[in-house]
Amino acid sequence: MAQQPANPLAEQVYIRIKDEIFDFHLLPGDRFTETDLSLRLGVSRTPVRDALYRLRREGYLEVGYRSGWSVVPFDxxxxxxxxxxxxxxxxxxxxxxxxxxxxxxxxxxxxxxxxxxxxxxxxxxxxxxxxxxxxxxxxxxxxxxxxxxxxxxxxxxxxxxxxxxxxxxxxxxxxxxxxxxxxxxxxxxxxxxxxxxxxxxxxxxxxxxxxxxxxxxxxxxxxxxxxxxxxxxx
Amino acid sequence: MAQQPANPLAEQVYIRIKDEIFDFHLLPGDRFTETDLSLRLGVSRTPVRDALYRLRREGYLEVGYRSGWSVVPFDxxxxxxxxxxxxxxxxxxxxxxxxxxxxxxxxxxxxxxxxxxxxxxxxxxxxxxxxxxxxxxxxxxxxxxxxxxxxxxxxxxxxxxxxxxxxxxxxxxxxxxxxxxxxxxxxxxxxxxxxxxxxxxxxxxxxxxxxxxxxxxxxxxxxxxxxxxxxxxx
DNA sequence: GAATTCTTATTTGTATGCAAGTTTGTATTT
DNA sequence: AAATACAAACTTGCATACAAATAAGAATTC
The missing domain is CATH 1.20.120 (Four Helix Bundle (Hemerythrin (Met), subunit A))
Known part of the structure; x- marks a missing residue:
């Protein structure tokens, strides 16, 4: 039997955002907020934040101190x-x-x-x-x-x-x-x-x-x- | 000027736990819970969780579905x-x-x-x-x-x-x-x-x-x- | 009209509450 | 006495509430 992923919602959000970046739906330089995403995806900020911080560690996003998220430009x-x-x-x-x-x-x-x-x-x-x-x-x-x-x-x-x-x-x-x-x-x-x-x-x-x-x-x-x-x- | 780290508390907790692992204070196989840590370090579970999940991604810890955290053994x-x-x-x-x-x-x-x-x-x-x-x-x-x-x-x-x-x-x-x-x-x-x-x-x-x-x-x-x-x- | 200051709305960081599921200890049965 | 069933406590995942800091805009001054 397949074991349940650790944080199902956070995982889904992670995949969703990453897909949007990969499909050029979210473009380099685009800015957005945690609340935007949680409303758009219909989940609370907690799993959204988990996913966003994971994507940040992987180099796709960056976060300004209380000033929102943005997609990092291609390098x-x-x-x-x-x-x-x-x-x-x-x-x-x-x-x-x-x-x-x-x-x-x-x-x-x-x-x-x-x-x-x-x-x-x-x-x-x-x-x-x-x-x-x-x-x-x-x-x-x-x-x-x-x-x-x-x-x-x-x-x-x-x-x-x-x-x-x-x-x-x-x-x-x-x-x-x-x-x-x-x-x-x-x-x-x-x-x-x-x-x-x-x-x-x-x-x-x-x-x-x-x-x-x-x-x-x-x-x-x-x-x-x-x-x-x-x-x-x- | 040095820019402020993204999540100050989570960062501190991260360093603290990692040090405890490195100093063999937390031994491979040791188990603990998020509440334990948040009480012991005097912060809420949120930054504790951020730090724990980071350490998990880096391979130091593992989490059981609603059954607590543990230090992964040496390999x-x-x-x-x-x-x-x-x-x-x-x-x-x-x-x-x-x-x-x-x-x-x-x-x-x-x-x-x-x-x-x-x-x-x-x-x-x-x-x-x-x-x-x-x-x-x-x-x-x-x-x-x-x-x-x-x-x-x-x-x-x-x-x-x-x-x-x-x-x-x-x-x-x-x-x-x-x-x-x-x-x-x-x-x-x-x-x-x-x-x-x-x-x-x-x-x-x-x-x-x-x-x-x-x-x-x-x-x-x-x-x-x-x-x-x-x-x-x- | 331009620059500046102050106010207000926005945004993330943190704390806490709640629910679903697991584990553990106990009581019951064979 | 051992095994099994059950219940209570515990633990994490997620949602929500609050606070501190920032950014933007309006009002004011030069």
């Missing part, structure tokens, strides 16, 4: 550093996987990524999930749970921009090709070549994503301003 | 993995520092570690602080703030056992010798040698600390039981 330098850390973790994982004697625990990845072209996933959202799972599984297979934990936190933090990578079809097929190559190299214990390919794969994805994000932000800000103009016209 | 496998991650981060930092053109930002470390024997620190507590600062500065000098953040979190998590390393005098002088060697190698751009020495330096410290921790736990448990016997004698 692309920070994303660059997160991607850099990610590369380091995954390169280490690859090195260790290539040193494993006997069978590597990568059967699941083979079934997903070493498939015929007509078996490939085409949905952008599912593709984003598969991509995360690929890289996460590499780190998991290396066996250090703390590295896995850090990698998961990091994956969570870059997801907001990373998933935009699969809006273009050619990026989906490129990802399939590169994952297949990396996976084959690891299976053949070609540690160095795999690491080099991984680095360029991630770096490429990073620069693609950056372009799209700037575009999305521009769009969302435009829609917001048009929306607020309509709102203020009443 | 030496987890400490091993944290030390492993730490080595990886610091090795990467050394590699990058050795690739820096021109002056490396390590002047502060030279002033502390490349000194005559009679200039060396002897106090165990100060030594623990200096040791943390040495390794932290290496990572900081490498320039990636996310790696630094992870390293700091990790440093915080292993501090509870790591600081026990300096209770023996010979460990202090060994640390001085090894830090000096590592630092000189980095300044001479001997990346590989520095990394090897660093790994053995950290591994050595880890095994020393493990022995002492088991001893301390034994002692503390004994004192606790003697204490509770006295308490129950009234």
């Amino acid at each position: 692309f330098e920070r994303f660059d550093e997160l991607y850099d850390l990610r590369i380091m973790l995954e390169e280490t994982a690859i090195e260790r996987l290539c040193q494993v004697e006997g069978e590597q625990p990568l059967a699941g990845l083979k079934a997903v990524w070493l498939v015929a072209e007509d078996q490939r996933e085409t949905d952008s959202h599912k593709m984003a999930t598969l991509d995360e799972a690929f890289h996460c599984t590499l780190v998991e297979a290396a066996g250090n749970r703390e590295m896995l934990r850090v990698h998961r936190e990091l994956t969570e933090k870059i997801r907001i921009i990373r998933r935009l990578d699969f809006l273009k079809d050619n990026r989906i097929s490129a990802t399939y090709d590169e994952h297949a190559k990396i996976l084959r190299l690891i299976l053949r214990r070609k540690s160095t070549e795999a690491a080099i390919l991984l680095r360029s794969h991630i770096t490429q994805s990073k620069s693609e994503v950056r372009k799209i994000t700037l575009h999305m932000l521009h769009e969302a800000r435009g829609a917001m301003q048009r929306g607020s103009e309509m709102a203020s016209a009443r | 030496f496998e987890r400490f091993d993995e944290l030390y492993d991650l730490r080595i990886m981060l610091e090795e990467t930092a050394i590699e990058r520092l050795c690739q820096v053109e021109g002056e490396q930002p390590l002047a502060g470390l030279k002033a502390v570690w490349l000194v005559a024997e009679d200039q060396r620190e002897t106090d165990s507590h100060k030594m623990a602080t200096l040791d943390e600062a040495f390794h932290c500065t290496l990572v900081e000098a490498a320039g990636n703030r996310e790696m630094l953040r992870v390293h700091r979190e990790l440093t915080e998590k292993i501090r509870i056992i790591r600081r026990l390393d300096f209770l023996k005098d010979n460990r202090i002088s060994a640390t001085y010798d090894e830090h000096a060697k590592i630092l000189r190698l980095i300044l001479r751009r001997k990346s590989t040698e520095a990394a090897i020495l660093l790994r053995s330096h950290i591994t050595q410290s880890k095994s020393e600390v493990r022995k002492i921790t088991l001893h301390m736990l034994h002692e503390a448990r004994g004192a606790m039981q003697r204490g509770s016997e006295m308490a129950s004698a009234r």
